[in-house]
Amino acid sequence: MTSWHAPFAVLPEGVRARVRITTEADRIVAVEPDTAPHDRDVRLPGLLLPGLANAHSHAFHRALRGRTHGDGGSFWTWRERMYEVAATLTPENYFALARAVFAEMVLAGFTVVGEFHYVHHAPDGSPYDHDAMREAVVAAAAEAGIRLTLLDTIYLTGGLDGSGYRPLDELQRRYGDGSVTAWAERAFADRVETPTVQVGAAVHSVRAVPAEELTAVRAALDAHGIDVLHAHVSEQVGEVEATQAVHGRTPVGLLARAGLVDSRFTAVHATHLSESDIAGLGRARAFAAFCPMTERDLGDGIGPARELLDAGARLCLGTDQHVTIDPFAELQALEGHERLRTLERGRLTPAELLAAASREGYGSLGWDGGRIVEGALADFVAVRTDSVRTTGSVPEQVPQTASATDVTDVVVGGEHVVADGTHHLGELGALLRRGLAPWSGQCVDHEPGTNDTGGPIP
Template sequence: MTSLHAKNALLPTGWASNVLLQWNAKGELTTVTPDTPPGNTPKTAGPVTPGLPNLHSHAFQRAMGGLTEFRGATQDSFWSWRTLMYQFAARLSPEQVEAIATWLYIEMLEAGYTSVCEFHYLHHSTDGTPYADDAELSKALLRAAHTAGIGMTLLPVLYQTSGFDSTPPTAGQRRFIRSTDSMLCLLDTLKPLCDAQGARLGLAPHSLRAVPPDSLREAVAGLHAIDASAPVHIHIAEQTAEVDACLAWSGQRPVAWLLDHAPVDARWCLIHATHMVDTEYQRAAASGAVAGICPSTEANLGDGLFDMPRWRGAGGAWGIGSDSHACVNAAEELMLLEYGQRLQFRQRNVLASTDHSQVATATLLQAVAGGAQASGRAAKGLAVGQRADFCVLDAQHLALAGLAAPDMLSAHVFASHRTSALDAVWVGGQQRTRQGRHPLHDAAAAAFIQARTQLTQG
């Protein structure tokens, strides 16, 4: 048993004082008791908040940061960005993928993420042929997560076509392609590896344009034959061109088609879901699925803005992902989410709730709950039976010093000048950062720089 005492801690019901936290050897919280004298229990350096699950990550894209910020067409868009991404992905080696992911996961920990859902679609060698070990790149990501010490939900991606009408894949997609049988074999291989590491295994049908209906049905059924509670993530309705193409193919919008043709429920995460009409918001929320919102990437790619008040009004669950990792900062994603809603509706404090008037408190609690659901992990916050995944704010940080605990969290999200106001991050009861820094920071950063240099100058 290990213990900490927090003068203030953000529990699922709200802020509490003098909270005793205890966890067992499995990293599960066994005691979360407010109004408890500290005694001889070690004390935290500031308020304790739940760790945020990052529900959408393409790890290799971290090494692309800054490389697509130029106009390469008369009008740049997601689709022109995707061409550059394919060119970058075509060059990556397993060693480079592992180095990039290890650094990224360390960045995530230093930025307040305690687990990650890795939407993994880079499966094969550069010419599209399988590696001798078909799971080589999946194993590289598992090793990276283990080295960093972050919780992992591995989501191998099923990718088969380049359009809604079963258009054959392009040369740029050759590293992604798998048959449904091949995917199910990969899942069988990965399940014991994930179990041994304490990771979770799920499936990511890439999108409706990349997975034909029969394959979608068979793959999801095959996954749930392996693990009935396994998470399913899918890109959906990210771009208006995607919506138009789906309408031309089926006569339905993407989210409506998915709800009519797939067993969407609380195991599913709808990534982006940016472009929905009211009936889709209502039906998708009622299904129990989580909306996976990625504010910095959606801004970077020009996707558009999700209507969060409409989704929350329908009772929808949601979480946060850093996706292409133009930004790796949990607090900044929450800030961007709120600011996008302010710009959209020309109001302030849009995402405060009836239970919590502080936007940072309301959004963090909801993002933690939705992110945990999407990850398939017991990471829903500071409660008995959940993972001991939490962050300690630095009460002496210039932006936070002298404030009450709820205001410290607000200052961390909205007023820390994007510098980290985190003192420590714990995952499964293990301290992963001290004074805002991971012990492998320097070594992992050097390996990342070497890999990126090879890719950009080789």
């Protein structure tokens, strides 16, 4: 057993002072507020938050940060740049990049990530032995010390416009499995799950999976016992217009008709929703994963967060293309965008915002976490209350003033992954430089085919 002690902690009943948390293996076995610290306690500073969830990530998009702003363009031109990076991924360089990105997440306070994984095959579409791209992501998360839900993504067509579905183009060939059956067999038949890894599923979008195949997706998930399903939904106006032109329904309506919208479903972005979409997601108690910093960066728009909550849907947060990796920036932008959209303050309470960043994100990814309570996963995050950003904030509102740089300690499954501001992999700047080297033009400082400890890449 390990005991941890913090001056303040956010518990289900609110912020309590002088809190001891006892963990055994990967679970919390006791929570004791109003206790004096013991010599045996691991002392954590500031405010202790429950584990924070990144419900939507594309790890390889991190290679685009700070490299897409010089020529304007649109979401669609940005997407072409993204495809160019995806075309150069190998199991080896994907492992190095994903490990650095996942470590950056943990250092920022994220304790679990949902990786929306669709780069499955070699560039010519041929399969790797042993699903090497999936293995690279899983190994990267394990080394970085983050809990992972691998959202294995089905991607069958190259887009949808008024004339119907387009075939996969040359750059998209490595995403596709050819059929729902082939995708499910590859993704789920021999899946390996561990105490820190789960396998879920994703429909890339209604542009990438024909309507007539969506019912087969539902059957495949049920047959393989997959309970977590995500999909990009209504991120762009063009997507909604094309779906309505071809099918006479919105993307949410199309997914609902196939039986995919239920309490296990997460609509990623959910930006351009109709009133009936909002009502349907609410009735289903579905999740909506907003990625405010990405949606701002790409000019996607601002989704109806308050209306979704009021309808009964559950909000969570993701970093998507990693324009920044900061759970507090996403949380603050969720409320800030609501204020800009409605010209009103206080659209979401501090408790609702923290729930989106923690408990609801864990639920979206299929984990019992994001709470500091007996029996829950031993995932929690210590945040400074005395930094230049947080000094003077009441504890309940520290998440509204903090940034990722205020995180001092991160515990995942009872393991002290970040201690006193240092990740267990060491200095992450060097790790990121190595991971990004194939796309940044920087030199790597280790031999090809090895990691930076000199060992073979898994």
